[in-house]
Amino acid sequence: MTEPSTGQPDRWPVVVIVGAGFGGLSAAGALARGAVRVCLIDQRNFQTFQPLLYQVATAGLDPNDVCSSVRGMMFRQANLEFVMGRVDRVDTRSRQVVLDGGSTIEFDYLVIAAGAVSNDFGVEGVEGYALPLYTLDDALKIRTRILLNWERANRSPHLIGQGLLDVVIAGGGPTGVEVAGALAELYGLLRRRDYRNLDTSEVHLTLVEGGDDLLAPFHRASRRAALATLREKGVDVVLSDMITGYEPGRVQLRSGRVLAARTLVWAAGVKASPLAAACGAEQTRGGRIVVNDDLSVAGLPEVFAIGDVAAAVGASGELLPQVAQVAIQSGKHVAHQILRRSSGLPAEPFRYRDRGSMATIGRNQAVVELPFGLRISGRLAWLTWLVLHLLYLAGVRNRFHVLVNWSWSYLTYDRGARLIQDRDRDQLERRLTKHDL
């Protein structure tokens, strides 16, 4: 391990932050001027802007548009050191984080911001065959699978009847709705332009949601707008049913219905990162770490948990949602708590401010819910969504790129991000040969 920058008092406490997502980066940034040394650890060297991953999966944006180099973002912060590595376990007694390969990093304070992973809820076949959408790699796998399937259909049109181009999307939350809307638009483009000689009249995009409405936490008007828009775009929306089993080409629903799709995008939900279990803390539903009201971990006062991995509760005792705003605000909060505690000040409870939520359903259509009951949908909501996402993206350069890509797609109806890279193709073809042909 390299030593931190010279000029830093060696006696400053070391804050180790595990995870460079919204929560970890927010905590690290808020410690910039504190009398602490910060060690930020992530298994990847970049931050993923997850709210836009679905656009990578549907060939609207490029990986680099939604991901930013952690070192590139943080190099100005003199009290911060970044380590790329996987955390194998946390030894809270000796206050050490153990990395893959066995090297250790000691801490005075630990912030667990390890995020979440896709949750298959034990449904058979999902782990092996379905495509989750939580990481950049996930998004690229979906994109490659879909584009490659269209190329295969072009060479062997009889496979279309076997569900080669059909996609089922599991989960009617924001991710599922956004994927379904964007996929419907991508399919429209592919039909109209790239494969206009293919007969795709029997190709289906289906969204399956267990509840009786899409976008459950949204207001009824937004939910209705989302449903109407998806159906207009040609998505089959199946409500009050759920997927109970999957093998390629066969999506089994609880109602007994079977959908013949070769691609299942799994956006049904997440669970806390396995790292939540690795520090021995108490866990709640979905593996989330139980935290005190200052976000310190019950029984481990030097350890904090924030964002998707933590079970923070709101003012009325409800579990806070696993969204970017909670992660960002809780990251700032624990940074302040650590600085307060280092100065001998008492802990303060975390208060989440709901800034609203939104989802986009393709071109010109979104639902946005702001505080104080403000709700908009349609084109104005879509513009609001665009502007807010551009502002929240890390880095001027990424904002430029996304703006260029979005303007281009909007004006030309084109999708630029359509490369099938060799290794993705090869990996997929090996798998297809094994399981799918």
Next chain:
Amino acid sequence: MTEPSTGQPDRWPVVVIVGAGFGGLSAAGALARGAVRVCLIDQRNFQTFQPLLYQVATAGLDPNDVCSSVRGMMFRQANLEFVMGRVDRVDTRSRQVVLDGGSTIEFDYLVIAAGAVSNDFGVEGVEGYALPLYTLDDALKIRTRILLNWERANRSPHLIGQGLLDVVIAGGGPTGVEVAGALAELYGLLRRRDYRNLDTSEVHLTLVEGGDDLLAPFHRASRRAALATLREKGVDVVLSDMITGYEPGRVQLRSGRVLAARTLVWAAGVKASPLAAACGAEQTRGGRIVVNDDLSVAGLPEVFAIGDVAAAVGASGELLPQVAQVAIQSGKHVAHQILRRSSGLPAEPFRYRDRGSMATIGRNQAVVELPFGLRISGRLAWLTWLVLHLLYLAGVRNRFHVLVNWSWSYLTYDRGARLIQDRDRDQLERRLTKHDL
């Protein structure tokens, strides 16, 4: 196979073009208004702008900046059909191209534009361990290897002394010179910003060239400028020596010298695609297909070969270089020859017009040689290089992106394209464990 667009006379001859690089796309485009049906085949669904690949390898540009979807470029051409697939062999007797998987495509005319592959010249260890730079995948492998090695060095600084960060570049042609220059600048950024606590005083970038000068085909002034610039940037340039063997950490030179680099970028040269052998045509040095002066293949009048895969000769009988301009011009030429022959007109010989050549050696420095003995170097040459490459890039969208990336890098000295993707990391780590640790 799908049928071509409706309204096309079924009796029009079918021109099959193998390869969607500079040559194949140029031929396809020049056939747009001809009374022929065009079937363009490539194993990838995108064109690679190879002159800028070195910037992907050195984290200056993103894959999508230098690659364009073939369907996206060609969808307006009504007489063209694109097939993504690998050509296994060509049956010139029955006039069929056989794809992987066994399906066949019949042709009346065949244009082989399959390009080249990296040539290891039989040097031991190069095929297994060195990193060529000819495809997008190659470029991403180099980028991932280098960025990951820096992260490893950060965690285990003692490996720096074992050549972990040292890179040897084989070949002093334009590709080798451009990689070396861009890599020196990337290393400068990484040292100055991202890893400023690492001691990298013993890290070496070395360019090895067998001849006694860099950029052999250029004028002496350009060659001297390239050499001086690279040395200024801290690249060790070794002339009149060559690599005779390689294993990770050990680059063996003919002179007996051994360089302890863990990364060898192989830019020493190319040979024709293996497909050149698959049609039974006569081949010359580097596997290139012997062609008549109209670029038809000797003994196979319906078959043409263009670009890197062909051994076209210039006015004074010299073999034309394997560069984009030859491919583009020969593509147009064979398109015209095919249309002429369909109309019963006699063949015309191919005349190559040298439009000049250029190479860039990092920030503000390039050498440009134009026809009529015009030569420039330095900042003006660099600007010329920038403008010409922007103009030659396919697609308005890519030009925008490249312009944004270049402006950003120029103004901020930053490199945006620094993502280490999961699958690349995993693949590399498996390999490192096996061979390198």
